[in-house]
Amino acid sequence: MVYQFNLEKERAPVVIVVSTTGDGDPPDNALKFVKRIKKKTLSSDHYAHLCYALLALGDTNYANFCNCGKTIDGRLQELGAKHFYATGYADDGVGLELVLDPWLEGLWEAIRRALSKMSAPQPKRDVTDTRVSSEETFESLATDVSLHLLSLEPEPASTECLGKQEEIGRAKTESTTPAVKASETGSTVPDLRPVSVTDTTQTSPNRSCVIADHKSVLGTPSGVPAAVAEASLTLSFPPLSESALNVPNLPPPYLDVVLQEATTREETGVPVMKEGFQEVPVSRSAKLTSDDSVKTALLVELDISAHPMDYQPGDSLDVLCPNRVSEVGELLLRLGLMDRKSHCIQLSLQKDTKKKAAQIPSYIPENSTLQYLLTWCLEIRSVLKKAFIRSLVECTEESGEKRRLQELCSKQGSADYNLYVRDPRLGILDLLRAFPSCQPPLSLLIEHLPKLQPRPYSAASSRMRHPGQLHFVFNIIEFPACIERPGGRRGLCTGWLSDLVDPILLHPGKVQSSSTSSSVPKVHVSLRQNCSFRLPSDLSKPLIMIGPGTGVAPFIGFLQQREKEREDNPEVVFGETWLFFGCRHRDRDFLFREELQGFVGNGTLTHLKVCFSRDPPEGTETRTGPRYVQHDLLLHAKDITNLLLRENGYLYVCGDAKNMAKDVNDALMEMIAAELQLDKLEAMKALARLREEKRYLQDIWN
Ligand code: FAD
Numbered sequence: 035m036v037y038q039f040n041l042e043k044e045r046a047p048v049v050i051v052v053s054t055t056g057d058g059d060p061p062d063n064a065l066k067f068v069k070r071i072k073k074k075t076l077s078s079d080h081y082a083h084l085c086y087a088l089l090a091l092g093d094t095n096y097a098n099f100c101n102c103g104k105t106i107d108g109r110l111q112e113l114g115a116k117h118f119y120a121t122g123y124a125d126d127g128v129g130l131e132l133v134l135d136p137w138l139e140g141l142w143e144a145i146r147r148a149l150s151k152m153s154a155p156q157p158k159r160d161v162t163d164t165r166v167s168s169e170e171t172f173e174s175l176a177t178d179v180s181l182h183l184l185s186l187e188p189e190p191a192s193t194e195c196l197g198k199q200e201e202i203g204r205a206k207t208e209s210t211t212p213a214v215k216a217s218e219t220g221s222t223v224p225d226l227r228p229v230s231v232t233d234t235t236q237t238s239p240n241r242s243c244v245i246a247d248h249k250s251v252l253g254t255p256s257g258v259p260a261a262v263a264e265a266s267l268t269l270s271f272p273p274l275s276e277s278a279l280n281v282p283n284l285p286p287p288y289l290d291v292v293l294q295e296a297t298t299r300e301e302t303g304v305p306v307m308k309e310g311f312q313e314v315p316v317s318r319s320a321k322l323t324s325d326d327s328v329k330t331a332l333l334v335e336l337d338i339s340a341h342p343m344d345y346q347p348g349d350s351l352d353v354l355c356p357n358r359v360s361e362v363g364e365l366l367l368r369l370g371l372m373d374r375k376s377h378c379i380q381l382s383l384q385k386d387t388k389k390k391a392a393q394i395p396s397y398i399p400e401n402s403t404l405q406y407l408l409t410w411c412l413e414i415r416s417v418l419k420k421a422f423i424r425s426l427v428e429c430t431e432e433s434g435e436k437r438r439l440q441e442l443c444s445k446q447g448s449a450d451y452n453l454y455v456r457d458p459r460l461g462i463l464d465l466l467r468a469f470p471s472c473q474p475p476l477s478l479l480i481e482h483l484p485k486l487q488p489r490p491y492s493a494a495s496s497r498m499r500h501p502g503q504l505h506f507v508f509n510i511i512e513f514p515a516c517i518e519r520p521g522g523r524r525g526l527c528t529g530w531l532s533d534l535v536d537p538i539l540l541h542p543g544k545v546q547s548s549s550t551s552s553s554v555p556k557v558h559v560s561l562r563q564n565c566s567f568r569l570p571s572d573l574s575k576p577l578i579m580i581g582p583g584t585g586v587a588p589f590i591g592f593l594q595q596r597e598k599e600r601e602d603n604p605e606v607v608f609g610e611t612w613l614f615f616g617c618r619h620r621d622r623d624f625l626f627r628e629e630l631q632g633f634v635g636n637g638t639l640t641h642l643k644v645c646f647s648r649d650p651p652e653g654t655e656t657r658t659g660p661r662y663v664q665h666d667l668l669l670h671a672k673d674i675t676n677l678l679l680r681e682n683g684y685l686y687v688c689g690d691a692k693n694m695a696k697d698v699n700d701a702l703m704e705m706i707a708a709e710l711q712l713d714k715l716e717a718m719k720a721l722a723r724l725r726e727e728k729r730y731l732q733d734i735w736n
Contacts, residue, residue, distance in 0.1 A: 045083055047118050047148040049141070052106060053091040058098025060105070068102065071109045082114035085148060089137055093126040094696070100125075119144035135448060267454040267518050268468050270441055279444035284428065285421045288384050288392035291477045293377040296403060310560040311354060311488075312341040314504075317554075319535035322507065327622035330510045331584060333494070334535060336559065339502030347496050347591025348567035348733070351506060352488035354558040355527040357415070361463055362408045368466045369476060375405040381480070397485045404476070412483040415461040415526060420451060422462075422482040429478065432471035439469065458518045468518070489527040490562055492688065492733065494587035499594035504559075507587050507625065531557070567686065567733045573599060576609035576683035578674055580698055582616030582663050583625070585689020588733060589613055590626055592686075597638040610677060612641040612670075616663045618648040643670065663694065664701035671705040679710070679720070684729050691734040702730075 041048065055061045060068045088110075090103020100123045107121050122137035124130040265271050317337040323330050345351070366372040378401045381394045398411050408414060423443040430436045441447035442455060454460070462479065466472055495505035510532045511525030524532070534555045569577070569592055577596075579589040593611070600608060613630070617623040624644065633639035645660040660666040667674060677683035687698050699721070707717035724730035 041081070041084060043083070045085075045152070047145050047152075048084060048086040049145075050086055050088045050106065051091070052088070052103045054093075054098065054100055054102040058101030060102040064102060064106075068105060068109075071106065071113065076113055078112065079114040081110055084110065084115040085118045086110065086115055087117065087119035087121070087141060087144060089122045089124060089134070091124050091126065091130060093691075099123070118148040131448070132452075135445070139445075265450065267442075267460070268435075268438055270438060270447070270450060274441055274447055274450065275437075277446045279440055279446050281427075281440050281444045282420055282424050285425055285481070286388035287425075287477065287481065288387040288389040289394070289477045289481055290382045290384055291475070291480065292380040292382075293371070293374050293404060293476075294380055296376055296378045296401075311352075311558045312338075312343070312560070313556050313558050314338050314341050315554045315556050316535055316538065317503065318540070319538055320540040322623075322625045324622045325541075328618060329512075329583075329623060330532070331507055331623065331625055332510065332532060332535065332539070333505060333507045334531065334557075335495075335500075336504045336506075336557070337502065338504050343504060343561050345493050345497065345504060345561050345563075346568060347493060347595050348564050348569070348588050350490045350492045350562045350564065350733075351504065352490050352560045352562050353527060353531070354410075354488045354560075355486075355530045356409045357412075357486065357526065358530070359409075361414060362405065365408055365414060365463055365466075366404070368463070369474070369479075371404060371476065376403050378402065379404055379407055379476075395480065395485070398480070407480070411486055412479065413486045414463065414479075414483060415459075416484050417459045418455055418462060418465055419482070422478075423451075423455070423465075425478055425482065426465070426469075426472055426474055429474040430469060430472040432469075435469045435471050439472070454518060458516045459513075460518055464519055488560065490735075492584075492587040492591075494590045496591045496594035496598065498598040505590075507584050507590075509584050564733060566728060567688075567731050569595060570684050573603065573606050574609050576611070576677040576681050578612045578614075578677060578683055578685040579688075580614045580663050580667070580686065581688040582614075582694060583623075583689055585687075585694070585734075586613075586615050586625055588688050589686070590629065593630075593633045593638055597633060597636065600636075600638060609681070609683065610640045611638065612643065612674070612677075613639055614643045614645075614663045614666050616645045616647060616666070618646060620644075620646050620649050641670075662697065664697040667698065667701045668705060671709060675705050675709040678724065678729070679706070682729065684731070685724070686731050686733070688733045689735075691736050695732055695734045 039048070052064055053061050088103060088107050090100035090107070092098075092100030092103065103121070103123065119141060122133050124133040124137070265274075314336045316334055318333075318335040320333045321330065322333050343351075363372070366375050379398070381398065383392050383394060395411075398407060402411065420443040423439055427436055427439045427443070430439055442451050455465075458464075462474075462483065466474075491506040491508055493504055494507045495503060497503075508528050508531065510528045513519075513523050513525070515522035523529070534557070537553050538555065567588065577592070579592065581587070581589050593613075596608070596611065600606075615625075615630070617625065624646075630639065630642055634642050643666045645662060645666045647661050660669055674685075678685055685702075687695055689695070703714065703717045703721055706712065706720050707714060710717070710720070712720065721730060
């Protein structure tokens with residue numbers, strides 16, 4: 035059934051959930067609504083009848099965090115609407131659930147109270163005076179029902195049933211006799227706490243399983259104070275280990291999987307040609323950093339002469355990468371399916387599934403072999419969601435392990451989930467290693483693992499300078515060892531690319547033997563256009579480019595294009611061109627140093643500003659220069675604001691979204707405020723205008 039709501043008349047409590055896209059813009063399906071509520075003709079009591087709660091979704095790595103939610107919230111308030119519950123701002127940068135879970139938890143009570151206040155007899159009033167009555171009804175509620183933030187301490191046992199969640203194991207004394215609790219939905223769930231736990235003191239852990247790296251923990255007998263034995267992925271302590279648990283409902287299974295011996299010999303080593311992807315050879319690869327650099331950056335040059343790709347500087351390319359052979363092998367072994375890796379998988383929907391809108395994943399080609407599925411289709415490293423863990427409970431034999439998995443997906447175990455699953459980014463393989471009695475069927479993995487995503491990389495070349503070629507540059511991502519994953523690991527795609535180009539890699543200062551044609555590595559790539567991140571067509575406009583680290587990539591393409599345009603248009607007076615680049619050490623990771631100096635030498639780049647965050651090494655000399663690009667920007671505040679605001683220049687930011695883009699944005703605001711003698715709000719508006727005019731452009735990634 036489709037319900038139609040009309041906000042113009044709605045008097046029941048309304049819950050609004052809204053994300054943000056691009057540079058703080060409303061998502062497509064909210065555009066019309068935002069436009070409508072922004073109309074200047076609306077009176078200040080237009081929504082006086084409306085009471086609402088709003089959840090804004092955003093990412094603090096981007097400059098305008100939750101901007102669409104804030105816009106809607108602010109405007110509804112201006113138009114007389116009232117909160118019945120505090121606005122939540124969920125941040126994907128740190129994990130939406132940190133705000134989302136407690137916000138949702140409080141929402142039901144807030145709705146209940148809002149509804150009961152509505153049904154309570156109201157003082158008699160002039161019926162036309164809706165504003166006054168709605169204020170009295172809901173204003174106090176908004177402050178009554180405050181949003182409490184998730185505590186990192188395990189929560190005390192709760193007997194309250196949360197929406198449609200199941201409740202597991204209430205009283206400690208029930209632990210020796212598995213109790214059966216009826217959930218709100220009618221399903222029954224036995225108490226799965228380990229039956230061996232008899233100690234009722236506050237120190238009895240749930241020791242769910244044995245893993246090699248937890249010797250000190252595993253050697254700890256129950257009853258040892260928590261300060262000595264630490265909780266871990268597999269071990270919990272009271273109150274959590276003795277708490278009644280609210281776990282999510284079991285996600286309904288929906289896939290049947292049949293493995294059939296393949297009649298034809300399947301090619302498992304390469305991906306089936308995906309739409310838009312082309313297999314192109316790597317013509318050259320070079321290491322751009324020295325051997326003692328903290329990060330390793332590699333340049334990859336693709337030969338696209340046989341596969342014309344109409345790219346422009348500012349675009350990026352998607353690279354398909356497979357899961358690691360060793361991880362696929364381990365998973366096959368763990369699932370007990372190694373001997374059937376070459377079998378074809380046949381998927382069908384379970385006839386009686388309770389899953390709504392169940393579908394066979396479209397990204398799994400028909401007749402794929404099992405090995406192909408695990409290599410090219412599923413993101414086997416994806417972080418385990420609580421729903422997946424909930425399903426894994428049902429496939430786990432050992433009661434201690436079962437209980438720990440229940441804890442990790444429960445409301446009470448949220449802090450443990452964050453600490454031991456989300457933060458170390460635990461995937462299915464990590465979990466199977468730690469919980470030996472967990473034996474999920476293949477269908478469960480297909481139901482829960484997301485599609486293996488291609489990784490985008492910015493084009494670092496211009497076809498005008500390098501016809502038939504497309505270059506990109508990347509840092510090999512390295513994740514240090516942690517207790518849940520003692521070996522550490524490299525990023526999936528960057529680790530794979532690095533292995534791929536290793537045989538032909540040119541090291542700085544070393545002579546390389548040329549590769550034979552049979553050893554030419556190939557990658558599957560697809561073009562991803564970014565029509566807004568382009569050089570202006572007016573060649574006289576000044577350019578300000580800010581790109582530390584590999585964020586310099588698109589600007590190499592911009593500068594190659596500019597260099598060629600200068601050669602082709604000697605009569606044109608070009609605008610000034612500034613590049614702010616940053617790296618750690620001038621001798622180790624100054625990417626594209628020669629090429630950039632060449633651009634300065636021939637006048638393509640009028641100003642090259644480079645800062646070194648770790649030069650000179652600490653304790654040797656006193657630092658004099660700027661540390662980060664935003665400091666360098668502030669040093670040239672006068673020039674930059676002048677180019678931007680008086681000469682209608684274009685400012686581009688590219689690179690790591692973690693801190694840089696926000697710090698640069700703050701620096702720009704500070705510069706504009708100081709140079710134009712504006713207050714913070716006016717400076718923000720000036721920056722917003724630049725964005726609207728598409729003269730302040732970002733291409734940032736996590
Ligand atoms: P993955 O294995 O996918 O890991 C990626 C992220 O997951 C990490 O950054 C980290 O946050 C997290 N993660 C994974 N495992 C762990 C762990 N064990 N511990 C902690 N955290 C973990 N990158 C470039 O180098 N150059 C570019 O030019 C470039 N251009 C881009 C353009 C766009 C439009 C976008 C969206 C991204 C761009 N990127 C670029 C980023 C790039 O796409 C990849 O994200 C990056 O290379 C990592 O891929 P990966 O598969 O090696 O890492």
